[in-house]
Amino acid sequence: MIKITATEELEKLPEEIQALLKTTMLEYETTELKEVTGGDVYLIESDEDLLQFTKIFEQCYENNVLTVERFDNVSALENYVEFYYAGNNAGGNTAFVPKSIFNQNQILKESYELTIEV
Numbered sequence: 533m534i535k536i537t538a539t540e541e542l543e544k545l546p547e548e549i550q551a552l553l554k555t556t557m558l559e560y561e562t563t564e565l566k567e568v569t570g571g572d573v574y575l576i577e578s579d580e581d582l583l584q585f586t587k588i589f590e591q592c593y594e595n596n597v598l599t600v601e602r603f604d605n606v607s608a609l610e611n612y613v614e615f616y617y618a619g620n621n622a623g624g625n626t627a628f629v630p631k632s633i634f635n636q637n638q639i640l641k642e643s644y645e646l647t648i649e650v
Contacts, residue, residue, distance in 0.1 A: 533581040536573040539565040545575055548609055549628050569616075570623015579633060582640075588625050589617050606644045613644060 534544050539557070542550050542565065556568050565573065574588055586593055592602040604624075605616040612628040619625075634640050 533577055533584055534575040536565070536575075539563060545573070545628075546611070548611055549575065552609060552614075566623075568623075569626050570618060570620075571625035574625065574627040576627055576629045576633060579636075582629070582633065582637065585627070588627055589615070591619050591624075592617055608644070613640070615640075 536542065536544060542553060545553075553565060553568070553573070557563060557565065560568050562568060572588075574584070576582060576584075589603075602617060603615055604618045605614065607614050608631075609628075611631055613631060613634045615627045615629065617624045629637075629640060634644075
């Protein structure tokens with residue numbers, strides 16, 4: 533798993549994700565990633581990395597079960613699915629999951645479906 537905490541680290545991410553985050557920063561007229569997300573950005577790289585969801589999105593769990601409705605945004609890119617939870621007015625963490633991993637995880641797929649139905 534890759535964890536990004538500052539704008540200078542964006543080059544560690546795939547170009548597709550970099551482009552999205554840079555565009556978002558331009559829309560918000562800032563060069564600081566934290567001003568846009570309010571938290572850290574994670575790139576999930578393996579099934580084992582998904583185990584870190586409990587730490588990244590601890591507010592989205594209830595009794596050790598992911599409560600899918602709690603995500604503020606779940607959106608699809610070409611090769612990744614973005615999960616975002618704003619834990620407070622300052623924002624929160626974002627995780628990008630490759631579609632190859634996402635498609636094999638029923639709970640994440642349900643979260644996506646619930647979010648796009650709203």
